[in-house]
Amino acid sequence: MKNIKFIFVLFAVLISANLMAHEGGHYHKGDGINLKTWNLNTGEKVRGNFFLAKDDKIFIEQEEGIIKSININDLIMEDQQLAKQKIAKFLAINNTNPRTDNIQPIPVNPYKFVPFILLSFLVLCLFIFKEELINTYIINSKIGISSISFLFFITILIACSKSEVATTASTNTTTTSTFIPKTTSTFIDSAYTAFKPAVSTSFDNTYFYVASNGIPNHNMMIGITNWQQQVPISQAYSGSNSWSIPLQPAYATTPLSTKSNFMKGAVAIAVNGIPIFNALNNRGEDALKIGELDNWGGHCGKGDDYHYHAAPLHLSTLNGLKPIAFALDGFSVYGAKEPDGSSMSSLDSCHGHITTGSVYHYHGTTDYPYVVGAMKGKVTLDPSTTAPENQIIPQAFTKPVRPATTPLNGASITDFVAVGTNGYLLTYKIGTKNGYVKYSWDANNKYTFILTDIDGVAVTNSYQR
Ligand SMILES: [Zn+2]
Ligand SMILES: [Zn+2]
Structure with a gap:
């Protein structure tokens, strides 16, 4: 019985010390590090993890943070299915949690070192004092054995609870000095x-x-x-x-x-x-x-x-x-x-x-x-x-209604007024002569532009948006 108790004490101390030294607690090495290979219809392969989706494209984060966009339709059927699942998950996560790449690490709790220090002290005692003393005050003492068991339990709790903090911190070593509070x-x-x-x-x-x-x-x-x-x-x-x-x-x-x-x-x-x-x-x-x-x-x-x-x-x-x-x-x-x-x-x-x-x-x-x-x-x-x-x-996109226009040399815009609730009149000047652009739109998004040049020549163009 005495030997079993002694072995338990040694076992508790060694396991606890080992857990404390195991930086990262229950950190699964594969998390976020394994890169997926995306197969395209052309045979091309893209290695990287899903980053975000916009319209019919997914953006893949490759090594060194390089982002590559892939049109979902360019993927083989199996990967298209996966992309759709990722998008659904991405939308769900974005509605409930902040983006993981923006999470700031939580400062490491200094109290986590307390059990480690106590255990180190105990190990030291085992080496310094005679076995008789250990037997008297720990192995054969109800208080001693209870304390060791309690310490063992607490140590495991603390060691396992720190995995989140350690994983985040290990991927971003400079963040403690660059903490930015989330904007409300x-x-x-x-x-x-x-x-x-x-x-x-x-x-x-x-x-x-x-x-x-x-x-x-x-x-x-x-x-x-x-x-x-x-x-x-x-x-x-x-x-x-x-x-x-x-x-x-x-x-x-x-x-x-x-x-x-x-x-x-x-x-x-x-x-x-x-x-x-x-x-x-x-x-x-x-x-x-x-x-x-x-x-x-x-x-x-x-x-x-x-x-x-x-x-x-x-x-x-x-x-x-x-x-x-x-x-x-x-x-x-x-x-x-x-x-x-x-x-x-x-x-x-x-x-x-x-x-x-x-x-x-x-x-x-x-x-x-x-x-x-x-x-x-x-x-x-x-x-x-x-x-x-x-x-x-992400960036909002514009939607043109007509082909892009070219510079008008020497023109200065002198006036711009609303005409009713669905149009504008722009007046410009070249030298002493005025030119005009009058434009309006209807409920069906039909846009009409009347361009009158400085010689009074008018051209009307209509565009459906
Ligand atoms: Zn300022
Ligand atoms: Zn501009």
């Missing part, structure tokens, strides 16, 4: 409130969604001196095509500069539901400097989609000290002042900073780069795009 939907929503109901908002655990028709609450177009002949038409930035702001920002290892990236799509979404593009247009020119922008810092793209390239600082008039936009990495964009009303502190190369009592945020300014100098936060790049014309996903 209430905070983001408060910045959009003044612009409702033209803008509507919603959220899940991963994203805050902004829906709008892409037409701002201010006049447009006047002030443009370098015009591509595009005009504003409404866009369906709603439902699954809403703008998405990540609720849990994470710092990028190397922030991507807007000088050599993101010349496609938006980099931020303003609080009035209008996207903010890179300060540089898709030819790499400063859109504001070359006269492409109106008095509000915006103009229209090839889809006749209105967007800003400069900082819409005028939004502070309605929004006070609240943010004027949110970047697509999840960080807020403030106007000329700090959130507490003090004047703006100096900015880093990303065009933002952390001030006392705040998390990282950008500022809009009147000088280049106006809004975002580099993306401080992690973003996912559309794998079908390449730098500098790469774009961030």
Whole structure:
């Protein structure tokens, strides 16, 4: 009996010490590390794990974080089925949990070392003191044997409960110093409130969604001196095509500069539901400097989609000290002042900073780069795009109604007025003569454009959207 008890004590001590030393507890090595092979109809194989889905594409995360998009229909039937299951699971998870790649590690509980220290002390005692003492005070003592059993039980509990923390921490070693609290939907929503109901908002655990028709609450177009002949038409930035702001920002290892990236799509979404593009247009020119922008810092793209390239600082008039936009990495964009009303502190190369009592945020300014100098936060790049014309996903898409137009040399836009509730009249000037673009739409999305040049020659074009 005495020997059995002695063996139990030794066994308890050794097992407990071993569990404590087993970093990660019950960590299954295969989790998130095994890469799946996706088979395409062409015979091509893509190794990587399902990352996200959009429209009829799935995005696969390969080694080193490289994202590749695959059209679901290009997969062999068996993998198509799997992709559909993954999408269903992905949608379910996104409605209940934050994205796992955004989870910040929980700081390691220092108390987990207490049993380990006690056990080490006990092992030391076994070696230092004589067996007789151990027999007297532990093996033949009810209190001694009970304490050892209790310690054994507690140690196993603690060792097994830490697996989640250890797994997360081991994949991201720099996070303790870069912890960013999850942004509350209430905070983001408060910045959009003044612009409702033209803008509507919603959220899940991963994203805050902004829906709008892409037409701002201010006049447009006047002030443009370098015009591509595009005009504003409404866009369906709603439902699954809403703008998405990540609720849990994470710092990028190397922030991507807007000088050599993101010349496609938006980099931020303003609080009035209008996207903010890179300060540089898709030819790499400063859109504001070359006269492409109106008095509000915006103009229209090839889809006749209105967007800003400069900082819409005028939004502070309605929004006070609240943010004027949110970047697509999840960080807020403030106007000329700090959130507490003090004047703006100096900015880093990303065009933002952390001030006392705040998390990282950008500022809009009147000088280049106006809004975002580099993306401080992690973003996912559309794998079908390449730098500098790469774009961030998820991203709302525009829907054109007519073929893209060409620059009209020498034209300055002097007036832009609504005609009824379903049309606009734009007036431009070349020299001393006026030209006009009058356009309207009906309930069936038929758009009619009447283009009158400076010699009075009118052309009418109709398009079905
Ligand atoms: Zn533009
Ligand atoms: Zn600031």
